[in-house]
Amino acid sequence: MNNNINICIVDDDEIYQFTMAATLKAFNSIKKIIAFKDGLEAMDFMLDNLSNEKELPDIIFLDINMPVMDGFQFMEEYVKIHPKVGKKIIIYMVSSSVDxxxxxxxxxxxxxxxxxxxxxxxxxxxxxxxQLEEDGKL
Amino acid sequence: MVEKHIENSSLLELLEYTNQLGKIGVFKFDALTEDIYWNDIMREIHEVDDNFTPTIQNIFCFTEAGATNDKLKRGHLDTLKHDTPLKIEHEITTARGNKRFVQCTTQPTFSNGKLTNILGTVFDITERKLSERELLQRNKQLNFAEEIAQIGYWEWDPINDKFIWSDNLYKIFGLEVGIEMSLELLVSRVHPDDKEHVQQVTMDLFETKKFKKFTYRIIPPKGAIKTLEVLGQVECDDSGNIVKLIGVTQDITHRIATEHELTQKNQNLLLAENIAKIGFWQWIPEKDEFIWSENLYRIFEYEIGTKMSMELFSARFHPEDLEKINQNVNKFMEKGVFEKYSYRILLPNGTIKVLEVLGQYITPNEKNKQQILSGVIQDITDRVDREQELRNKNKLLNMASQIAKMGYWTWKIEEDKHIWSDNLYTILELDPNTKLNSEIVLSLVHPDDKKTCEDAMKSGIATKKFPKFRHRRICKNGAIKTLELSAEVILNKNGDIVEFIGTTLDITDIIKNEIELLKANNNLKESKMKLTARNKQLAEFNHITSHNLRSPVSNLNALLGMFKDPTYEDLKEELFQKFEIVIDHLTLTLDTLVESLKVKHEANKSIQKLSFDETLNKTKEILAAEIIQTNAIIKCNFTDVPKIVYNKIYLESIFLNLIGNAIKYKSKDRVPEIEIESKETNGKVHLSFKDNGIGIDLKQHGDKLFGLNKVFHRHPDAKGIGLFLTKAQVEAMGGTISAQSEVNVGSTFTVTLN
Structure with a gap:
């Protein structure tokens, strides 16, 4: 296992952030976990590191309901910057909503x-x- | 007698006797002396006495001057010239003035070429001549009769092909009288279609030697086709060969046409009888004799020609009508009065027919007291059926108009007469005998609608069109009915109005139903709106449980999982702190939800008249610390609507939340300024809160602005509860809340209170 996976958690729920981070830390393959409280914070980080492959995450766990910029608004912005992003990023939408x-x-x-x-x-x-490792997506 | 004379007389006497018997007059003219000798018969014929001495001068006075005399004289001269005897018949007038026909025969005697004497006889032929005349006359008459009867006589000698035709036969054939006839000529006149028939008849005739009457058609040179009937007899010689045929030919063209016409007329009559279902009858009661027309047999369904009797006749009577028939027959027998009446007959197949009978005496013979009755019977079943049908339909129509609450009316303009159907009287609860004119009709109209009615009537007359209109009427019992009138105008030839015919429909119930329906519809609409609102609330609540309750619960689950896992042993203390945070959050969310549910149920509690000024002052007291801290300026204008009837807690909550927010989300660069205003538009009170704060990007957050736990700023106190509850309170009171905002300029929240 290569331990070079960057994980990004975007969620305003500090408890969720805490439990997610704690769980992910147990995986050896994960190099770094970064967390943001809303979509805008995450987007600002992305824009700052567009070509910085080392800092850009491999996987984003994106919450829907957040203040300032929610998950869907983040995706709208992400679609716009996607061609400039210097890395293949896998995004999971995460929500407590069963709607x-x-x-x-x-x-x-x-x-x-x-x-x-x-x-x-x-x-x-x-x-x-x-699964992602098997598919060679990482 | 004759024999006696012969015995007793000499030859001369015999001659004289013969002369006398034959009435032969003898005369002798001596040419030398010019003496004329007449014997006694001569004198007798001319009725002259013995003293009469005939001379050349006076003998011609017996004959008529002119033609006869000239003829006589010429005859004599011819005789003298040619030495030939003269035989001439002529008329004489005797000395006594009687007219006679005589036959004169003269024989001149010459000696040496010189007339010596003339010897002559005169024979009285009057009787013969008269017979001849009569015959001629008869013949003429016969010809005339022939002509009238259109008959022609003929004889035919087939061996020599010789015909003898009477004049009229020529006329019938359109041929010149007297021309020589031949079989060829005859056949040439026969109609082409009948030629074969005529040939066949002729052939049969020669074979059977019997003449059978036959008819054929001819085409005369001029005029139309004629139909001829031929009758004849055959004469045969000893060897049985036909030598002669004689016969009569009659032109029966007219007869055939008449016959045809008659047949046609008879057929028409029968047909008419049949169509009208009428039968004729005659009855001699004493003899029980009936004469029935064919159609009567048909009506009674007896075979045509059956000998009728009272027994057969009455066998068809409908049992229920027997008494009625008997009464009528008796009445008639006793009083001799025949009144038209109807009765039913029952036919063997069960069919019932209704008949109408009419009769009268035709020969009331007092002497032998034999009564003959004659009359007609008509099958009126169809008529009765139709009448019954009409009655039924009328009944149905009446029923229908009663059910439809409809009445019919006619308004005769000139007489100003209103004629109403029974049901219209019923609808308006009037005595059906009430005579109506416009004044009475109008008097029944509801006072408020009187003008409408008068206008409609006037307009109807003026425009010749009757507008459909509604009006109310007051019935005798005081009830008000709404009626709808529609009508058509009937004009005369000159285009003037004769009358209006129309219908009046009682639409009282319809209108009542309409109103109720409208009400029900409105209720339904209201219910629908309420339901839609409730549905929306439910959807919102569903959203809340899905997001706001699920997330803390899932956090609890995650924390619990970690707590149980020995891997996270060193995190236990931290986990406990996290548990506390989640539980606090969950408690707040649940409290808010309970609060919002309470708001929905308690909206109508503690409603009272509230002053906006007082409410604002109370809010300022609560927010005193924040206002002082931020130097916030609060302006208000409640002059348009200073007071409102509302839920006190909610109004205070609305003020507190909206003013609180305005201060909380103030701009860092500006002193907060808040303007509050009450206004009334379209009967609704609007309350607006305008600030100069940081504003909200409504494009991004507009749909979530009033949602639970929705926060838009990274403000530490933002919990997403205030606006959620404000909205719940406003909506619970039947109002709405909306916002306008510009980032970094400010926001305006507008609350429509009711």
Whole structure:
């Protein structure tokens, strides 16, 4: 296992951030975990590091409901900057919402790999990371 | 007698006797002496007495001057010239003035070429001549009769092909009288279609030697086709060969046409009888004799020609009508009065027919007291059926108009007469015998609608069109009915109005139903709106549970999972702190939800008249610290609407939240300024809160502005609860809340209170 995976968590829920980070730290393959409280903070970071491959995340766990800039608004901006991003980034939409409207909307965005309903269990994360490595996406 | 004379007389006497018997007059003219001798018969014929001495001068006075005399004289001269005897018949007038026909024969005697004497006889042929005349006359008459009867006589000698035709036969054939006839000529006149028939008849005739009457058509040179009927007899010689045929030919063209016409007329009559279902009858009661027309048999369904009797006749009577028929027959027998009446007959197949009978005496013979009745019977089943149908339909129409609450009326303009159907009287609860004119009709109209009615009537007359209109009427029992009138105008030849015919529909119930329906519809609309609002609230609540409740619960789950996992043993203390945060958050969310539900249910509690000024002052007291801290300026204008009836807690909450927000999200660069205003537009009170704060990007957040836990700024106190509750309170009171905002300029929240 290569331990060079950058993970980005975008969520205003500090408890979620805490539990996610704690869980992910157990994976040896993960090099770094960065967290943002809203979409705008995350987007600012992306814009600052457009060509900085080392700093850009490999996987983003993006929450929907956030102040200032929510998940969907972040995706709108991301689609605009996507061609300039110097790295292949896998984005998971994460929400506690089981609302079909949200799920359908997320699935329509091609840059989003999947929609994950909170809470994310450890086994689920393991499967996601394992699968991505197998597919050679990482 | 004759024999006796012969015995007793000499030859001369015999001659004289013969002369006398034959009435032969003898005369002798002596050319030398010019003496004329007449014997007694001569004198007798001319009725002259013995003293008469005939001379050359006086003998011609017996004959008529002119033609006869000239003829006589010429005859004599011819005789003298040619020495030939003269035989001439002529008329004489006797000395007594009687007219006679005589036959005169003269024989001159010459000696040495010189006339010596003339000997002559005169024979009285009056009787013969008269017979001849009569015959001629008869013949003429016969010809005339022939002509009238259109008959011609003929004889035919087939061996020599010789015909003898009477004049009229020529006329019938359109041929010149007297021309020589031949079979060829005859056949040439026969109609082409009948030639074969005539040939066949002729052939049959020669074979059977019997003449059969036959008819054929001819085409005369001029005029139309004629139909001829031929009758004849055959005469044969000893060897049985036909030598002669004689016969009569009659032109029956007219007869055939008449016959045809008659047949046609008879057929028409039968047809008419059949169509009208009428039968004729005669009855002699004493003899029980009936004469029935064919159609009567048909009506009674007896075979045509069956000998009728009272027994057969009455066998068809409908049992229920027997008494009625008997009564009528008796009445008639006793009183001799035949009144038209109808009865039913029952036919063997079960069909019932209704008949109408009419009769009268045709020969009331007092002497032998034999009564003959004659009359007609008409099958009126169809008529009765139709009448019944009409009655039924009328009944149905009446029923329909009663059900539809419809009445019919006619308004005769000139007489100003209103004729109403029974149901119209019923609808307006009037006595059906009430006579109506416009004044009475108008008097029944509701006072408020009187002008409408008068205008409609006037307009109807003026424009010749009747406008459909509604009006109310007051019934006798005081009830008010709404009526709808529509009508058509009937004009005369000159285009003047004769009358209006129309209908009046009682639409009282319809209108009542309409109103109720409208009400129900409005209720339905209101319910729908309420339901839509409730639905929206439910959807919102669903959203809240999906987001706002699920996330803390999932956090709890995640923390619990870590707490149980020995891997995170060293994080336990931190985990406990996190548990506390989540539980606090969950508690707040649940409290807010409970609060919002309470707001929805308690909207109508503690409603009272509130002053905006007082409410604002109370809010300022609560926010006193923040106002002092930020130097916030609060302006207000409640002059348009100073007071409102509202839920006190909610109004205070609205003021507190909106003013609080305006201060909380103030711009760093500006002193907060807040303007509050109350206004009334379209009957609704609007309350606006305008600030100069940081503003919100409504393009991005507009749909979430009033959502639970929605925050738009990284403000430490932003919890997304204030506006959520404000909206719940405003909506619970039947109002709305909206916002206008520009980032870094300010926001305006407008609350429509009711």
């Amino acid at each position: 079909e409207v949200d799920i359908e909307r997320a699935k329509k965005i091609s840059q989003i790999s999947d929609y994950i309903i909170k809470p994310i269990r450890e086994t689920q994360l393991k499967n996601i990371l394992g």
